[in-house]
Amino acid sequence: MAESLSLRTAVLVHLLLLFSGLTEAFYIPGWSVKSYSDNEQIPLLVNKVYSDNTQLQYAYYDLPFVCPPTGQHRIGSLLSGQNIPLNIGEVLRGDRISASDIKLNMGHNAECSYLCTREISRKELNWAKEMVRDGYVVEWIVDNLPGATSFVTVDKSHKYYAAGFKLGFTDSSSGRPRYFLNNHHTIVIRYRKAAGRAGDRGENVIVAFEVFSKSIGSSNRRLESGCPADLLHIDQNFELYLAPNHTAAQEDPDRYAHLSYHPDSAEEANDDNDGGVLSIPYTYSVYYQEDNTVEWGHRWDLYFVNQEEGSKIHWLAIINSLIICGLLTGIVLMIFAKTIRTDIKAYKDSEEGRRLKRRSRRAGRARADGTTANEKLPASSVGVGSGGLPDQDGGGLESVSLENDILTSEDEALEDVTGWKLLHGEVFRTPRFSYILAPLVGSGMQLLFMAFGLVFLSAIGVLNPSFRGGFISFGIGLFVFAGLFSGYFSARVYRTFGGQNWRRNTTVTAILFPGLLFSAVFVLNLFVWAQASSTAIPFGTVIGILLLWLCIQMPLVYAGSWYGFVRAGPWEHPAKTSTIPRQIPVQAWYIRDIRSVLLAGLIPFAVIFIELLFVFQSLWQDKSGYYYVFGFLAVVSTILVVTIAEVTVVTVYIQLCSENHNWWWRSFIVGGSSSIWVFLYCIWYYFAKLHITGFVSSLLFFSQSFIACCVYALLTGTVGFLSAYAFVRRIYG
Secondary structure (H helix, E strand, O other): OHHHHHHHHHHHHHHHHHHOOHHOOOOOOOOOOOOOOOEEEEHHHHEEEEOOOOOOOHHEEEOOOOOOOOEEEOOEEEEHHHHHHOOOOHOOOOOOOOEEOOOOOOOOOOEEEEEEEEEEHHHHHHHHHHHOOOOOOOEEEOOOOOEHHHHHHHOOOHHHEEEEEEEEEEEEEEEEEEEEOOEEEEEEEEEEOOOHHHHHHOOEEEEEEEEEEOOOOOOEOOOOOOOOOOOOOOOOOOEOOOOOOHHHHHHOHHOOOOOOOOOOOHHOOOOOOOEEEEEEEEEEEEEEEEEEOOOOHHHHHHOHHHHHHHHHHHHHHHHHHHHHHHHHHHHHHHHHHHHHHHHHHHHHHHHHHHHHHHHHHHHHHHHHHHHHHHHOHHHHOOOOEEEEEEEEEEEEEHHHHHHHHHHHHHHHHOOOOOHHHHHOOOOOOOOHHHHHHHOOOOOHHHHHHHHHHHHHHHHHHOOOOOOOHHHHHHHHHHHHOOOOHHHHHHHHHHOOOOOOOOHHHHHHHHHHHHHHHHHHHHHHHHHHHOOOOOOOOOOOHHHHHHHHHHHHHHHHHHHHHHHHHHHHHOOOOOOOOOOOOOOOOOOOOOOOOOHHHHHHHHHHHHHHHHHHHHHHHHHHOOOOOOOHHHHHHHHHHHHHHHHHHHHHHHHHHHHOOOOOOOHHHHHHHHOOOOOHHHHHHHHHHHHOOOOOOOHHHHHHHHHHHHHHHHHHHHHHHHHHHHHHHHHHHHHHH
16 A cells, blocks of 8 residues: 555656646647757748737738738748748748748848838739728747847836837827838847857857837939948938829819928828839848857747836736635535425425325325224224223324324424425426537537637647747647537437437537537628638638648537447436426526626626736737736636636526526536626727728727627636536435
8 A cells, every 4th residue: 555655756756847847848738849950041931910909910021012022032941931840830830931032141230131112003902001090010030039029127227129110110209190110120139158068069059039110211322332421420211202293283273282202192192103212221230249148948938028018017907806705615515514404404304294294194094994894903003092992091093183283283384394395396498599509508518628729738838929820720630629519518418408419419419519619710701701801711721721621520529429428428417307397487687697797797707807817918909919827727727627617506506596497508508608808808909999991900800709708708708507417416316
């Protein structure tokens, strides 16, 4: 026994050590440390442009006003403009990574290099103005690090990064907005000596990649190479402005008579048909700086320093969640420890009373029948004396009186049986539309497994911002694999409800939620396709996702359904269902459908409200930032699950005490009711915090928010349903 205990302890210690090392071991999965020797070429990759004010992203090389790729060889077989293979997560998040023409040689500074001069029409100019106005940010990549804009905290004690750099800027000081394009980029690469043998060979590793953009106008003197003569003193920024076509002005002098160098008329600025060409020169500088203060394994920390101040708020969110959850736990324990235990005792006593009453009635009928059939009964059976007559003391009458007293007391005990105890014959009655509820529960378990896996892998560091697209890729993989759980739970719930056609239930489970989700995404994709945005899912990727759904997930759902329906079988109910349904009395106002759902949903929403601020800021308001505090999210999510289970149990108990046995759907809806408040919060966040412009961007925001809330409702609704089912089985068992 002692040897077995010591072995278990040793295994547990090894597992804990392995778990603690996962964060470092998987810091950048699939991306080993890359070291560079002196003068070795470093590929600079261009990705996309994006904005916090719109949901539309564009591939960098799809922009008509940037330098197009030349197609020349860069490193090995890599060509300028060649697309880099992407995982499915990168494609879905809008990444379009290509090799650029910018030359980077390790340790070799370049004060200025000419890239190209791009000529654009007035229509392309207007598009550039719109993108600058919307605050688009450019993403370049070096050694898997996004080019960053560096900032310093107010007290100048910390430096931090914001991923990406501005495409341009807007100046409204003159009363009318003027748009300027950044056409010179200063690239700063920070490095340090590599560890191990690579460092002994004189190789270095990159620990930071910064980009400082600058706008240089045509009035600044340029050298024959195309570079500005003085990069430190810029006389004029490069304004996105093209003078009106003189031919058009001559044909329509009244229209253009009022225009000067800076037109006051927005009509001229938006006239795509007006001729003219604007030349944009692009240049760049490269500098290398040795920095031994940053370890290669912690080079991403600078992207997160600006969020460290929010750690106190995260702790506040956890404390807030714990307080709410603790209060609910106290209420649930009080219900279990006092009310329900007393009710169960009275319920069991009443059951004993019913059995005793039935036995007494049978005994009374037996005595009556026996006396009628044969009047000469033994004295002991009728309570008579030795003389064959009733005792003078009334012994026989006393026995009958005692028996009547027993029956009267039991009747009184049965009258005390009220509330949920009266529903023992109704509480497990099959609900309406059970053929829909079972697949929803199965889909909810599928989403629950996926969410748990994503939060866990992110919390231990396997999924992190350096693993580009990893979160979405793993999410799709976990969702497809979790088809086993979807089929299993759907089939068991379906058979518990008395269903027989498990193949039809399997088909509904495999198609209902994934089919609706795929259809919604496909319709939204049509709108994004029309905008020529990289946010649109390519047709090949759509076909790939369709094949994953039909060829992998559906067979897994079928396998799980077969095992759940045939091998596992239904869950046995502790009470039998009566033949005639019981009439439901009028319900109190606070437990009616809409009111109880909204009131119950407020409590889980209060648990996640503070953490939801950070999630929304990362998703919608600060796309250049990264949400990385998955440890806090895991704690809050755990508290959320417990809170939803407790809220559903309390709500179902109150409903049963009101003699309403329709708790199946109510438990599912109450569990997911906080999604209503989350969606209302999305609407408020859109109008109060965001500055999204354009119909398609607004459509994407509300559609994606609605889909996310539906996913959240399915997940939490399943938690509520299973918690309520376990609770009801317990109290009636």
